[in-house]
Amino acid sequence: MQKWLVLLSGCLFLCLAVSAQKTSLFKKVGSWLDAGNDPNYIEEHTKDLTLRVFGSRKYNYYDIVDNKIVDNGIVDNGIVSSTRSSREVLYRPNTPFNVGVGFNYRFIGMNIAFNLPFINKETGDYGQTKVLDLQTHIYSRKLVIDFYGQIYKGYYIANTRGLFSSLGSGSVEMIRPDARNVNLGLDVQYVFNAKRFSYRAAYLQNDYQKKSAGSFLIGGGIFGMRMKGDSGLVPSYLQKAGFFDKENFYRTRVLSAAANVGYAHTFVYKKHWFATLSLTGSLGANYTTLNRVKEGNVSKVGLQLNNNIRISIGYNSARYFAGIHYVDLTTRSQSPVPDTYQTMGAGNFRISFARRFKLKKQLF
Numbered sequence: 001m002q003k004w005l006v007l008l009s010g011c012l013f014l015c016l017a018v019s020a021q022k023t024s025l026f027k028k029v030g031s032w033l034d035a036g037n038d039p040n041y042i043e044e045h046t047k048d049l050t051l052r053v054f055g056s057r058k059y060n061y062y063d064i065v066d067n068k069i070v071d072n073g074i075v076d077n078g079i080v081s082s083t084r085s086s087r088e089v090l091y092r093p094n095t096p097f098n099v100g101v102g103f104n105y106r107f108i109g110m111n112i113a114f115n116l117p118f119i120n121k122e123t124g125d126y127g128q129t130k131v132l133d134l135q136t137h138i139y140s141r142k143l144v145i146d147f148y149g150q151i152y153k154g155y156y157i158a159n160t161r162g163l164f165s166s167l168g169s170g171s172v173e174m175i176r177p178d179a180r181n182v183n184l185g186l187d188v189q190y191v192f193n194a195k196r197f198s199y200r201a202a203y204l205q206n207d208y209q210k211k212s213a214g215s216f217l218i219g220g221g222i223f224g225m226r227m228k229g230d231s232g233l234v235p236s237y238l239q240k241a242g243f244f245d246k247e248n249f250y251r252t253r254v255l256s257a258a259a260n261v262g263y264a265h266t267f268v269y270k271k272h273w274f275a276t277l278s279l280t281g282s283l284g285a286n287y288t289t290l291n292r293v294k295e296g297n298v299s300k301v302g303l304q305l306n307n308n309i310r311i312s313i314g315y316n317s318a319r320y321f322a323g324i325h326y327v328d329l330t331t332r333s334q335s336p337v338p339d340t341y342q343t344m345g346a347g348n349f350r351i352s353f354a355r356r357f358k359l360k361k362q363l364f
Contacts, residue, residue, distance in 0.1 A: 037141065041196040043208040043318060045356050050104040050206050052321075052354040055097060056113055058133045060150050060183055060346040062091040062227050064234060066243050068339035087243055089234060090158040091179060091227075093129040104206045105363065127175040129154040135348060137327060139204055141194040146308070146329065148185040148223070148346050155179040157235070178230040183346060187221030187308065187329065189260065189280060197266060202276040202312035205321040205354040209274060214265030217280055221306065223331055225254045225344045232293045245337050251291040252342060254333045256304045258284025264310070274323075275313045282306035286333040288342070302334025302341075314352075321354040 037044060065088040100113030134149035154177045191197065193215035201207035227233065232248035239248050262280025284304040291297050307330050314323025328347035335341050 036195065037198065037207075038195045041209065041211045041213050042198045042201065043210060044206075045208060045318070046104075046106050046206045047362060048105075048206070048356040048358055050204075050354055050356045052102050052104075052111075052205060052352050053100070054102065054111070054113075054350055054352040055099050056111075056348060056350040057095055057097045058131075058135055058346075058348045059093060059095050060133075060152055060181060060344065061093070062155070062181060063343040063345075064089040064091075064244065064340070065343065066340050068245075087238075088159070089238065089243075091155040091176070091233075092126075092158040093131070093152050093155055094126040095129055095131060104204055109204065125174075126156045127154050127177055135346060137203065137348075139199045141198075141200075142191050144189045144191065144199055144217075144219075146185075146187040146221075146327075148183055148187075148329070150181070150183040150346060152183075153177075153180045155181075176229060179233070180228050181344075182226045183223075183344060184225075185221060185223035185329075185331075185346075187219065187223075187260075189217045189219035189262070189308075191264070192216045192218075197264065199264070199276075199278075199310075201316060202266065202274070202314075202323065203310075203325055205316075205323075205352065205356075208316050208318055209266050209268060210271055212266060212268045214263060217262040217264060217278070218260070219280070220257070220259045220284075221282065222257045223254070223306075223344075224256075225252075225331070225333075227252050227342075227344075244340055247290070247337055248293045249290040250293055253289045253291075254286050254331075254342065254344070256284060256286035256306075256331060256333055258282035258304045258306050260306065260308070262308070272315055272317050274316055276310070278308075278310035280308045282308075288333055288335055290336055298336045300334075300336035302336070304334070305332040306330060319356050321352065321356075323352055325350045325352065 096115045098113035098115050100111055102109065102111030130153045132151040136147045138145040156175045193213065196213040197215040198207040198209050201209040228251040232250055234244050234248045239246055260280045260282035262278065264278035266274055266276045268274050282305065285301060286304040287299065287301050289297055289299040309328045312323055312325040314321065326349050328345060330343060330345045333342050
């Protein structure tokens, strides 16, 4: 599976590299994607060499949610009232906080990050997670492309103590070293006001946005997810209490497609301090299969609801950048079990410090 994911990721980056070749068709596409900007709002620094140091944590997560209506035992005029009760099982990885260096020049960018053992605790109460995370975010003037290629093994149930304290020890089944996830997806958004609004200023540090501006967004995405364990993913004592209609499954597979709309805005204070906020919501359909522990497989087409949040705050100028960036994608997939759904999320938290250098002679 890892070889398949690496090969698919390599094909994606090969396609992006080929698109940079100087043929007439690709020139037209490149010219359209890299539309000119309004210099009163955006100061471009793609021809400068941008160097950065950063700290980063990539992650994904998986939730099982039961949102069924339950009787609360209150009788009013002979009618038993009921309420909608939401319970969930939250699977989280124990991912490291990495430290690294990177650069940007023209359309080329690269980051290299390292796991420093004295910063991270990989075992203990949360177990150990093995990670291959090829998550990539590409920002052109008019398009934002998010690629998710993730393989995670080893999770812990984050809300065990709160959910099951009345049923026994809070640490029972908390660590799941057998839980394995493969998450693959592509999300694309079109930026309408690319001349005055720049994602690259906040996330690539090769633009400097001098005035407040925003833009509407539109796009779509396709995703595939598989979560698997050696035993049931619903803890047995919660299953007995009626969670998920007492169903249990050891593997789930979700294929989904959705269209999205949203809005992004950068607020600039005293020319240099900024806050970039972005939110998109998606509506679509999914096909979900549950491999149950004691019975046969069950599949269903259901409603798909996604959202994508980006937040960046910090300081930006013609030479220096310091900021905090956060990107989070959440995919909510309706389950074959009534009044339940599954959530898969992925994202990246980063702290960056960058310096831009003007070159006396362009490298190419």
